[in-house]
Amino acid sequence: MKQQKSILTFLLIFPVTWCSVAFGQTEQQTKELRNATLQEVIAYALVNKPGVQQSLIDEEIGERDIKSALSGWFPQITGSANYNYNLKQQVSVLTTGGQSQTLVLGTKNTSAFTLQADQKFLDAGLIQASKASKYYRQQYQQNTENTKINTVVGVSKAYFDVLSSNEQLKIINENIARLEKQFKDAKAQYENGLVDKTDYQRAQISLSNSKADKKRAEELIKYKYAYLKELIGYAGNTDISLNFDAVKMENEILLDTNQRETYENRVEYRLLQTQKQLQHLNTSYNKWSFLPNISGFINYNWNYLNNNFADLYNKNYPSSLFGLRLNMPIFQGTKRIQELKKSQLQEQRIDLDLVNIKNQIKTQYEAAMATYKATLNDWKTAGANVAISQQVYQTIKLQYDEGIKTYLDLMTSETDLRTAQLNYLNTLYSLLSSRLDVQQALGTITVNQ
Known part of the structure; x- marks a missing residue:
C-alpha cells in the first residue's frame, strides 16, 4: 500500500517538476538582453552559442566513448539458444563376437540454452584505453576551452564594433544638427542679400552628404547587431540593446x-x-601488441534431448564448463613492427608541430604587441586632434559670424572636426581589438573575463 502511494505521489509531482524545468530552460533561452554590458553579452554567449554547446556535447560524447572502451574490463555475459532437428541421425557400428550391430546415436530433437561469462585479464587494447582515458578527457576539455576563448574574443570585438558604430552615428547626428543650423543661417543671409548663393548651396550639399552618411551608418548598424546576435546565439527576432561605458x-x-x-x-x-601524450600511448600499445591476450570464461548449459518434440523440454541434461584462453600472435607479416615504426614517426611529427606552434605564438605576440603600441599612439594623437579641432571650429565659427572668415573656412573646420571625432572612435575600436589580440597571444584570456 505504501509503495502504491509513493508511486502515485511521484506520478503527480513529476509532471509539475518537468514543466518547471522546461519552463526554466525556455525562459533562459528566450531571455532578452536589455542595456547589456560586455560581461553580460559574453556570459550569454558562453551558454547559448551553438558552437559552445556543441563543444560541451562533444565532452559528453567523449566521456561515453571512454566508458565504452573501458567496459571491456567488465565481465561480458552472453546468452544463446538453439534447436536442431536431425533429418538423418548418425549411426555407429558395434562388432561383438563376430557379429555387427548398428547403433543410432542421439535423438531426433535437440535443444540447448547457454549462459556464458567471459573475463579479460590481459589485453593490449584495454590497457591503452585505461591509460589514455585521462588524456582524452583533457583533450575534450581543452577543445571546449579553446572554443570559449575564441567566443570571448569574437563577441568582444563585435560588441566594440557595434558600440563604436553607435557613437559614430551620434557624431553624424551632431554634424547634421550643425549643418542644418548653418544651412538655415546661410539661406537667411542669402535671402537678405548679405551673401551670394554659393554659401547656401555648399551648406545644402554638405547637409545632403551627411544625411546619406547617416543612412549608410544606420544600415550597417543593423548588420552589426545581426552579426553580434549570431555570435552569441541570440534569437533572431528578439531585440537587443547594449550598454557602453566609454570611461570604463x-x-x-x-x-x-x-x-x-x-x-x-x-x-x-x-x-x-x-x-603527443596520446600518440606516445599509441606507440606503447603497438609494443604491448606483442604480449599474449589472456581471458577466462565460465558457462552453464541446459541441454534437452528427445525423439518426440512434444516431450523435448520435459527433462534437462545440464553441463557446465570453466576455462582459460591464451592467444599468442606469433607472426603477422611484420604488421606490428610497421605500425610501431609509424607511431614513432608520428611522435616525431608532433614534436615538430610543437616547435612550429612556438614560433607561431611568438610571431603572433610580436605582431599583436606592435599593433597595440602603434594603435595606442594613434589613439592618443586622435584624442589630442579632437580637442584641437573643437577649438579651431569654435574659433572659426565665431569669426564667420563676425564676417571675418569665409563659409569655406567654416566648412573646412567642421569637416576636420568630424574627421577627428570619427578617427578617434576608429582608433579606440582598433585599440580595444588589438588589446584583445595581445591578451589572446599571451594566453591570459579566460572565460571569466
Whole structure:
C-alpha cells in the first residue's frame, strides 16, 4: 500500500517538476538582453552559442566513448539458444563376437540454452584505453576551452564594433544638427542679400552628404547587431540593446607591454602536448601488441534431448564448463613492427608541430604587441586632434559670424572636426581589438573575463 502511494505521489509531482524545468530552460533561452554590458553579452554567449554547446556535447560524447572502451574490463555475459532437428541421425557400428550391430546415436530433437561469462585479464587494447582515458578527457576539455576563448574574443570585438558604430552615428547626428543650423543661417543671409548663393548651396550639399552618411551608418548598424546576435546565439527576432561605458573602457585600455609570451598559457600548445601524450600511448600499445591476450570464461548449459518434440523440454541434461584462453600472435607479416615504426614517426611529427606552434605564438605576440603600441599612439594623437579641432571650429565659427572668415573656412573646420571625432572612435575600436589580440597571444584570456 505504501509503495502504491509513493508511486502515485511521484506520478503527480513529476509532471509539475518537468514543466518547471522546461519552463526554466525556455525562459533562459528566450531571455532578452536589455542595456547589456560586455560581461553580460559574453556570459550569454558562453551558454547559448551553438558552437559552445556543441563543444560541451562533444565532452559528453567523449566521456561515453571512454566508458565504452573501458567496459571491456567488465565481465561480458552472453546468452544463446538453439534447436536442431536431425533429418538423418548418425549411426555407429558395434562388432561383438563376430557379429555387427548398428547403433543410432542421439535423438531426433535437440535443444540447448547457454549462459556464458567471459573475463579479460590481459589485453593490449584495454590497457591503452585505461591509460589514455585521462588524456582524452583533457583533450575534450581543452577543445571546449579553446572554443570559449575564441567566443570571448569574437563577441568582444563585435560588441566594440557595434558600440563604436553607435557613437559614430551620434557624431553624424551632431554634424547634421550643425549643418542644418548653418544651412538655415546661410539661406537667411542669402535671402537678405548679405551673401551670394554659393554659401547656401555648399551648406545644402554638405547637409545632403551627411544625411546619406547617416543612412549608410544606420544600415550597417543593423548588420552589426545581426552579426553580434549570431555570435552569441541570440534569437533572431528578439531585440537587443547594449550598454557602453566609454570611461570604463578607456580606463581598461592600458596593459603591461613588458609581459612575454608563455607557451603553456596557450590552449593550442597544451592541446598539442595532449596529442603527443596520446600518440606516445599509441606507440606503447603497438609494443604491448606483442604480449599474449589472456581471458577466462565460465558457462552453464541446459541441454534437452528427445525423439518426440512434444516431450523435448520435459527433462534437462545440464553441463557446465570453466576455462582459460591464451592467444599468442606469433607472426603477422611484420604488421606490428610497421605500425610501431609509424607511431614513432608520428611522435616525431608532433614534436615538430610543437616547435612550429612556438614560433607561431611568438610571431603572433610580436605582431599583436606592435599593433597595440602603434594603435595606442594613434589613439592618443586622435584624442589630442579632437580637442584641437573643437577649438579651431569654435574659433572659426565665431569669426564667420563676425564676417571675418569665409563659409569655406567654416566648412573646412567642421569637416576636420568630424574627421577627428570619427578617427578617434576608429582608433579606440582598433585599440580595444588589438588589446584583445595581445591578451589572446599571451594566453591570459579566460572565460571569466
